[in-house]
Amino acid sequence: MSEMFTLLPAAEALEVLLRALPGEVRTETVPSADALGRVLAATLTAPSALPSFPRSTMDGYAVRSSDTFGASEALPAYLALAGEVPMGRPETTPIETGQAILIHTGGMLPPGADAVVMLEQTQPVAGETVEILRAVAPGENTVAVGEDMRAGGTLLEVGHRLRPQDVGGLMALGITMVPVATRPRVAILSSGDEVVAPELIPGPGQVRDVNTYTLAGVITQAGGVPVPKGIAPDDLQVLLATAETALVSTDALVLSAGSSVSIRDLTAKVIAALGSPGVLVHGLAIKPGKPTILAVCGGKPVIGLPGNPVGAMVVAGLILAPLLARLQGERRPTLRTRVTATLARNLASAPGREDYVPVRLAERDGRLWAEPVLGKSNLIYTLIKADGELCIPLDSGGLHEGEPVEVRLF
Amino acid sequence: MSEMFTLLPAAEALEVLLRALPGEVRTETVPSADALGRVLAATLTAPSALPSFPRSTMDGYAVRSSDTFGASEALPAYLALAGEVPMGRPETTPIETGQAILIHTGGMLPPGADAVVMLEQTQPVAGETVEILRAVAPGENTVAVGEDMRAGGTLLEVGHRLRPQDVGGLMALGITMVPVATRPRVAILSSGDEVVAPELIPGPGQVRDVNTYTLAGVITQAGGVPVPKGIAPDDLQVLLATAETALVSTDALVLSAGSSVSIRDLTAKVIAALGSPGVLVHGLAIKPGKPTILAVCGGKPVIGLPGNPVGAMVVAGLILAPLLARLQGERRPTLRTRVTATLARNLASAPGREDYVPVRLAERDGRLWAEPVLGKSNLIYTLIKADGELCIPLDSGGLHEGEPVEVRLF
Numbered sequence: 001m002s003e004m005f006t007l008l009p010a011a012e013a014l015e016v017l018l019r020a021l022p023g024e025v026r027t028e029t030v031p032s033a034d035a036l037g038r039v040l041a042a043t044l045t046a047p048s049a050l051p052s053f054p055r056s057t058m059d060g061y062a063v064r065s066s067d068t069f070g071a072s073e074a075l076p077a078y079l080a081l082a083g084e085v086p087m088g089r090p091e092t093t094p095i096e097t098g099q100a101i102l103i104h105t106g107g108m109l110p111p112g113a114d115a116v117v118m119l120e121q122t123q124p125v126a127g128e129t130v131e132i133l134r135a136v137a138p139g140e141n142t143v144a145v146g147e148d149m150r151a152g153g154t155l156l157e158v159g160h161r162l163r164p165q166d167v168g169g170l171m172a173l174g175i176t177m178v179p180v181a182t183r184p185r186v187a188i189l190s191s192g193d194e195v196v197a198p199e200l201i202p203g204p205g206q207v208r209d210v211n212t213y214t215l216a217g218v219i220t221q222a223g224g225v226p227v228p229k230g231i232a233p234d235d236l237q238v239l240l241a242t243a244e245t246a247l248v249s250t251d252a253l254v255l256s257a258g259s260s261v262s263i264r265d266l267t268a269k270v271i272a273a274l275g276s277p278g279v280l281v282h283g284l285a286i287k288p289g290k291p292t293i294l295a296v297c298g299g300k301p302v303i304g305l306p307g308n309p310v311g312a313m314v315v316a317g318l319i320l321a322p323l324l325a326r327l328q329g330e331r332r333p334t335l336r337t338r339v340t341a342t343l344a345r346n347l348a349s350a351p352g353r354e355d356y357v358p359v360r361l362a363e364r365d366g367r368l369w370a371e372p373v374l375g376k377s378n379l380i381y382t383l384i385k386a387d388g389e390l391c392i393p394l395d396s397g398g399l400h401e402g403e404p405v406e407v408r409l410f
Numbered sequence: 411m412s413e414m415f416t417l418l419p420a421a422e423a424l425e426v427l428l429r430a431l432p433g434e435v436r437t438e439t440v441p442s443a444d445a446l447g448r449v450l451a452a453t454l455t456a457p458s459a460l461p462s463f464p465r466s467t468m469d470g471y472a473v474r475s476s477d478t479f480g481a482s483e484a485l486p487a488y489l490a491l492a493g494e495v496p497m498g499r500p501e502t503t504p505i506e507t508g509q510a511i512l513i514h515t516g517g518m519l520p521p522g523a524d525a526v527v528m529l530e531q532t533q534p535v536a537g538e539t540v541e542i543l544r545a546v547a548p549g550e551n552t553v554a555v556g557e558d559m560r561a562g563g564t565l566l567e568v569g570h571r572l573r574p575q576d577v578g579g580l581m582a583l584g585i586t587m588v589p590v591a592t593r594p595r596v597a598i599l600s601s602g603d604e605v606v607a608p609e610l611i612p613g614p615g616q617v618r619d620v621n622t623y624t625l626a627g628v629i630t631q632a633g634g635v636p637v638p639k640g641i642a643p644d645d646l647q648v649l650l651a652t653a654e655t656a657l658v659s660t661d662a663l664v665l666s667a668g669s670s671v672s673i674r675d676l677t678a679k680v681i682a683a684l685g686s687p688g689v690l691v692h693g694l695a696i697k698p699g700k701p702t703i704l705a706v707c708g709g710k711p712v713i714g715l716p717g718n719p720v721g722a723m724v725v726a727g728l729i730l731a732p733l734l735a736r737l738q739g740e741r742r743p744t745l746r747t748r749v750t751a752t753l754a755r756n757l758a759s760a761p762g763r764e765d766y767v768p769v770r771l772a773e774r775d776g777r778l779w780a781e782p783v784l785g786k787s788n789l790i791y792t793l794i795k796a797d798g799e800l801c802i803p804l805d806s807g808g809l810h811e812g813e814p815v816e817v818r819l820f
Binding site: 032033036050051052053057059085086087088089090104105106107108119143147148149155156163164165166167168169171172173174175176192193194195198199200201202203204205206207208209210211212213214215216217218220221234258259260261262263307308309313316338339340376378379380381383384410 | 442443446460461462463467469495496497498499500514515516517518529553557558559565566573574575576577578579581582583584585586602603604605608609610611612613614615616617618619620621622623624625626627628630631644668669670671672673717718719723726748749750786788789790791793794820
C-alpha cells in the first residue's frame with residue numbers, strides 16, 4: 001500500500017470518488033412500458049388533470065347534494081329516477097333539482113350532480129322513484145377533476161427510479177415515452193496468472209474466475225450493463241492495453257486483481273497510466289476489502305478491487321453500487337436494501353477499521369435476528385450462506401448480543 | 411359480493427389459493443452467467459472441493475510450522491530461502507526442514523509446508539536466509555482444501571433465488587449451467603367499457619389503462635413474464651373468449667375489471683366458466699382491494715383484481731407476488747422487501763378488515779419514520795408518493811404515533 005495515502009473508511013472514500021466525477025448524466029428516451037427500474041432524467045409534470053372528469057367512487061345515485069339535506073332512514077328524501085350513466089360515455093343531460101341518476105363506480109357525474117349516494121343507503125320505490133336514506137355532502141363519494149393529480153403538478157422528480165406504480169401513473173396521463181438515464185456500461189477486467197475461465201478445469205495452483213460474475217450481478221442489480229472483458233495476465237503492458245481499450249467503449253472500469261503486494265502495485269500502475277487525475281484513494285480502512293483503489297481517469301471512474309471474491313463483493317456493495325446510482329443520477333438509492341435486526345451473538349472487532357460481517361437473518365419469537373456467518377474473510381461461501389452484512393464501525397471494539405443492528409441485504 | 415363467501419384477510423386468502431394449486435414447478439436449464447434472479451430448481455452439491463489446493467491468504471513465506479515453534483523477535487528462527495511459488499502453477503519440490511519459500515496471497519502451498527509466516531513478521535538476512543520473528547501454528551494464514559466448500563457439500567438449496575455471489579459461487583466450482591424454474595408467464599387482461607389504451611386521448615367518461623402496466627411491473631419484479639392481452643369490453647362472451655385464449659398459452663391469468671357490482675358479477679361469471687374448481691375466494695377483508703376474486707381453473711391460478719389501480723396494486727403485492735414466488739418454487743420470498751420504521755402519526759381503522767396505508771419513509775434523528783400518505787384510496791398518485799405500505803391488522807382500531815411498524819416496500 002502506498003505510504004502517500006491514508007486509509008479511508010468506505011463512505012469517505014466514496015465521497016472522494018464522487019466529488020471527482022463530472023456531474024452530467026447521459027440520457028435517452030424510452031417507451032414508458034419498458035422503463036421499469038430506469039432512473040428518470042427529468043422532472044415530469046402532468047400535461048392534464050387526473051381524473052379529467054368528476055367520477056363516482058361508489059355504485060349509487062348521482063344527485064344534487066342539496067336535495068338530500070336532512071334525509072334519514074326515519075325521514076327519507078324522494079328523488080325521481082332520471083336514467084343511468086353509461087360507463088365510458090358522458091351523460092350530457094343535466095340533472096334537475098329533485099332527480100337522481102343511477103351511476104356505477106368510476107362513472108362520470110352528469111352535469112349538475114355534485115355527490116353520489118351509495119346504493120346501500122337508498123331504496124327503490126315503485127318504478128321511477130328512489131328513496132334516499134342518508135344526506136350526502138357536496139363531493140361525497142366522488143373524485144373531483146385533478147384530485148389525483150392537477151394539471152401542471154409534479155408527477156415524479158428527476159433521479160427517481162421507476163417502480164410499477166410509477167409506470168402506471170405515467171400511463172394514466174398518456175405519457176408513453178420517458179427520458180431516463182442511459183444504463184451505464186461497466187467493463188469488468190479480471191487479472192491474475194492463476195485465474196482461469198469457469199468452464200475450464202483448473203490445474204494445480206489455478207482457480208476459476210469468480211469476480212467477473214459476482215460483479216456483473218451487482219452491476220445489473222444497480223441498473224448498469226456489465227461488459228466482461230475476460231481475464232488478463234499479470235503483465236503491465238497487456239493489462240494496460242486491455243484496460244485502455246475497455247475504457248474507451250464503456251462508462252466505467254472495474255479491475256479485479258490479486259491481493260498480493262506486487263499485484264496491487266501492478267494494478268495501481270495500470271490505473272495511474274489510464275488518465276488523469278488518476279488514483280484518488282489507495283486502500284480502505286475496512287475488512288475485508290482493504291486493497292481497493294479508487295480513481296478517475298479521463299472523466300471516467302476506475303475501481304481496482306481486491307482479487308479475494310469476498311473483499312470484492314463487499315467493496316462492490318459499498319462503492320460500485322452507489323457509484324452506479326450516481327452515474328444514473330439516482331436519488332435515495334440505498335433505502336430499500338436495509339433491515340434492522342437483533343444481533344444474535346457478540347462480535348469483536350479491531351478499532352481503526354470498519355469490519356463488514358456477513359449475517360444470516362432468521363425470524364424467531366417474532367423478531368428478526370442477525371446471526372454472523374463465521375469463516376475466514378476470503379471464503380465465497382460465507383457470503384452465499386449470508387443474507388446480508390453488518391458494519392462494525394471504525395472506532396468500535398465490537399458489538400454486543402441483543403443490540404439492534406442495521407443489515408444491508410445482498 | 412356473493413353471500414356464499416366469507417371475506418378473508420389477505421394471508422388466509424393466499425393460503426386457500428396456494429393449497430388449491432398443483433405443487434410442481436416447471437423447470438429449464440440456463441447458463442449460470444444468465445441466471446441472476448432465477449430460482450433454483452434443484453439443490454446443488456459441490457462436484458469438487460473449494461479450494462482444490464491449500465492456498466496462502468497472505469504474502470509471506472511458506473514453512474513447516476514446527477520449524478517456527480518458539481520463534482520471537484527476541485529469539486528469531488532462521489530458515490533457508492528455497493525459492494518462490496509462482497502464481498497459477500504448483501511448486502512441486504517439497505519443502506525440507508529448515509527451509510522457507512516465498513509465497514503470494516492465493517499461491518499454492520508447496521508439498522511439506524503447512525503454514526505461512528506473514529511478510530511483516532519476517533526479515534531477510536543476507537541473500538539466502540529468512541529471519542522468522544513469530545511462530546505460526548499449523549494451518550495459519552492458509553486455506554485448506556475444501557475449507558470454503560467440501561466436495562459433495564450442499565451449495566445452494568432448491569427454491570433459492572440466485573444473487574450475484576451465488577452465481578460467483580457456482581462459477582468457482584465450474585457449474586456453468588443451472589436448473590431453474592421457468593419464468594411464469596402471466597396474462598393480463600384489462601376490462602371496462604370506460605378503459606382506453608394510454609396512447610389514446612380519452613373522451614368524456616373514459617380513462618386510460620393503468621393496471622396493465624402496474625401489474626406487468628409487479629410480475630416482472632417477481633420473476634415472471636407479463637403477457638398483456640389488451641382491453642376487453644364488459645361483455646360476458648367477449649371477455650370469456652379472450653380469457654380462455656389467454657389462459658391456454660400462459661401459466662396464470664390476472665383480470666382487472668371495474669369495481670361496480672355488475673362488473674364484479676361479470677368477472678365472477680367469466681372466471682367460473684374458465685374451469686374447475688373455479689372461484690375459491692370472493693372478496694377480501696381488506697381496504698383497498700376488497701373486490702378481489704381468487705380462483706384455480708384447470709390447474710392454473712386466475713385472479714380477478716379490482717379495477718381501482720390502488721386496490722389492484724395492493725392485492726398484487728399481497729397475492730400476485732407471493733403466487734409468482736410459489737409458481738417458481740421460491741422459499742423465503744418476502745424477507746428483502748420489509749423494513750421497520752416508526753409511525754409518524756396516529757392512524758385510525760375500522761375493526762373487521764385489514765387497512766393497507768401507503769407511507770413515505772423519511773430518515774430523521776437517526777431513525778426511519780413512516781409517514782402516512784393521505785388521500786382517497788383510489789388515487790394512483792398516493793402510491794407514487796409512497797415508498798411502501800403498512801397494514802393495520804384485522805381487529806385493531808388503529809395504530810399510534812411512535813409505534814414501530816413493518817413497512818412492505820413497493
